[in-house]
Amino acid sequence: MYSDSGSISFDATDADAAEDTAVSSASQDPSIPASRNPSPPCGDDAPNVRRRRWLFVAAVLATMSLLMLSMARTLSPGGLDAWDWVLLICFGFTLPWTLIGFWNAVIGLALMRLYQDPLARVFPLDLGANAPLDQRVAILSCIRNEDAATVFRNLDRMVAGLVERGVVDRFDVHLLSDSTWEECIAAEDRGMAAFRARWGETLSVEYRRRLDNPGFKAGNIAEFMARRGEDYDLALVLDADSLMDTETLLRMVRIMGANPRLGILQTLVVGLPSSSAFARVFQFGMRFGMRSYTLGSAWWQGDCGPYWGHNALLRVRPFVEHCGLPLLPGRGPLSGWVLSHDQVEAVLMRRAGYEVRVLPEETGSYEENPTTLLEYIRRDLRWCQGNLQYLKLLGTPGLHPLSRIQLVLAILMFVGSPFWVLLMAIAASRAFLDTGTPLFDPAYDVPLLFTILTMVFAPKLASVIDVLADAERRRSFGGAPRVLLGALGEALFSTLLAPVLAIAHSVFMAGLAFGKKLVWGPQRRAAHAVPVALAWHRLWPQTLLGCAATLALTLHSGVTMALLSPFFVGALLAVPIAVWSADPRLGYGVTRARLWAIPEELGPSPFLASLDLEAVRLAGGSTHPIQPPEPSLDVAAATSAERSS
Structure with missing residues (x-):
């Protein structure tokens, strides 16, 4: 059932027993049974935290x-007819995710500007500054048909840092593979042989490959927990592209050691410097939205925080005892193994x-x-399918009320998209018909x-x-002009991107209703060009809708066109955006110009500098031109998955 490359053998009997244990919680009953040996409640249900939550809910509502x-007043010219009520309902479904983000940002900004140490306001735990490193930690690197060279490069840097700090004896490395393609398996075998030759006498290194992958990544980890979990106190979960420096990892281990009721500790995850134009804009926007949003959400979520499935520490015993996932009943795309397992x-x-x-x-x-x-869209649609499975889990007994709300919000994250598309399409259609009555009240629409x-x-x-407002942080991003220019460019780009993503979500969810689902394949991580034909094949619905709506609005003068056209112009330009933002020449130009640069690129730590990333070299003045990358394992794998999905 699985292969350990140390002996290059397969032990089906032992593996089957381990897997049976790992997935014993799975059943045809979509509900998860009540927790065994329930533990006492965490301390964050104190009155002050409950007040925060009620205050946040009141502000959102x-x-x-x-x-x-x-919106009702905006639609009021001529009175509210049936179509106006449809528009109003659609508008209502688009609001929850936006409003939660807004109030998280308001709270986060207040914390950042009013308190010298905002972390202390939202993370009331012992940071374990002097705590001993007495925990046994398993480093779990989960891989499936990925570029093994990148995986072993990252693991090598992490182990080297632990050796330098003299704490490597507390850690073991486990490469958990679900790879099925021969070239990827061969690369993993070669990489593991070299990795063992360097570190095998320093710490325990295990490579285990399952011959099939029930439960996908979650099943992979569950099998490890059943087989080896009793040997460890903590597990660091990494994806194939994950990397963590030594200081951060040791700090997390100390925090977990100092707080025995802390079950999962998730870090903020920063994008590695990239020479892809698309990745640069995306991670720049993520970087600027991440801290305020997360501080604000941590202020009211408290001990009911998020887990994103990687770059996080798990406490092994309660994870094994309480976090078994069900097998969702039925045969449709929302049935079977839980895909978005983390939340x-x-x-x-x-x-x-x-906690x-x-x-x-x-x-x-x-x-x-x-x-x-x-x-990006392919990854988003995988999450969409996984999050919609939460519809079958909302009735799980015993969940904290806030936990249930988090599952609902994860669903609404994608469900809002078809309502946006429907709202815009109906509004554009009504504007084109032009009944003589203004669609929007000019006193309310623009505000x-x-x-x-x-x-x-x-x-x-x-x-x-x-x-x-912070001189040091301002310099880390290259100065105020670069911050402002980057922020304006990212705002324009994300505005054009929003309809492309909303239409992709809507088309995909329509397909789910007819049984269509995505192949859960690997991410194509290497920078590469996107052919026009492939972009058209994937984005023709956006293009056609954008073309039709833009033409209709062009024939209609007035404020309606100004209000609706940005949405449809972004859809109309979907193919050019996909092609241009992936062009290596554009990536070379914006990287050399340090546009959308992040601090890790402009002032890399010795840890990051050791990776010799192309973006760091170009931002530092290198004139070595970017060449289109040779097909690598992850490129070939993702191309195959792209064609089969």
């Missing part, structure tokens, strides 16, 4: 009520009485971001539009304000 009233495991850990927290600091925890729009845009961009605006 009050704002939503005001916006709904404003489910988080709410089960919290149900068991253990789940995020460390809202931009520390040395890294990942690689998608390098093209097509790869409402700018209010919504402000709320959408609030997390990024909050962090821009904070960076500009």
Whole structure:
């Protein structure tokens, strides 16, 4: 059932027994049984935290009520007919995710500007500064048909850092593979042989490959926990592109050691410097939206925080005892194994009485971001399918009320997209028909539009304000002009991108209703060009809708065109955006110009500098031209998955 490359043998009997244990919680019953040996509740249900949560809920609901009233007044010329009510309902479904982001940003900005140590306001735990490193830690690197060279490069840097600090005896490395393609398996074998030759006498190194992959990544980890979990106190979960520097890892281990009721500790994950134009814009925007949003959410979520499935520490015993995932019943695309496993495991850990927290600091925890729009959409649709499975888990008994709300919000994250598309399509159609009555009240439409845009961009605006107000952080991003220019460019890009993503989500969810689902394949991580034909093949629905709506609005003068056209122009330009943002020449230009640069690129730590990343070299003045990358394992693998999905 699995292969250990130390002996290059297969032991089906032992593996089957381990796997049976690992997935014993799976059943045809979609509900998860009540937790065994329930633990006492965490301390974050204190009155002050409950007040924060009620205050946050009240702020969101009050704002939503005001916006709904404003939208009703905006649609009021000629009275509210049936189509106006449809528009109003669609508008309401788009609001929750936007409003939560807005209030998280407001709270986050207040914490950043009013307190010298905002972390202390949202992370009331012992940071374990002097705690001994007496925990046994398993480093779990999960891989499936990925570029093995990158995986072993990252593991090599992490182990080298632990050796330098003299603490490597507390850690073991486990490469958990679900690879099925021969060339990837061969590369893993070669990489593991070299890795063992260097580190095999320093720490325990294990390579285990399953012959099939029930449960995908979650099943992979569950099999490890059943087979080896009793040997460890903590497990560091890494994806194939994950990287963590030594200081961050040791700090997390000490925090977990000092707080025995902490079940999951999640880090903020920073994008590695990239020479892809798309990745640069994306990770720049993520970087500016991340800190304020996460600080704000941690203020009211407290011990019911998020788990994103990687770059996080798990406490092994409660994870094994309480976080088993069900096998969802039925035969449709929302049945079977839980795909977006992370948030489910988080709410089960919290149900068991253990805290789940995020460390809202931009520390040395890294990942690689998608390098093209097509790869970003493919990843987004995988998450969409996984999050919609939560519909079958909302009735899970014993969940903390906030945990149940988090599952609902994860669903609404994608469900809002078809309502946006429907709202815009109906509004454009009614504008084209032009009954003689204005669609929008001119006294309300523009103010409402700018209010919504402000709320959408609030997390990024909050962090821009904070960076500009802090001389040291301002310099780390290359100075105020680069911050402002980058923020404006990213805002324009994300505005054009929003309809492309919303339409992709909508088309995909329509397909789910007819049984269509995605192949759960690897991410194509290397920078590469996108052919026009491939972009058209993936983005023709956006292009056709954008073309039709833009033409209709062009024939209709007035404020309606100004309000709706940005949405449809972005859809119309979907193919050019996908092709241009992936062009290696554009990537070379913006990287050399340090546009959308992040601090890790402009002032890399010795740890990051050892990776010799192309973006760091170019930002430092290298004139070595970017060549189109040779097909590598991850490129070949993802191309195969792209064709089969």
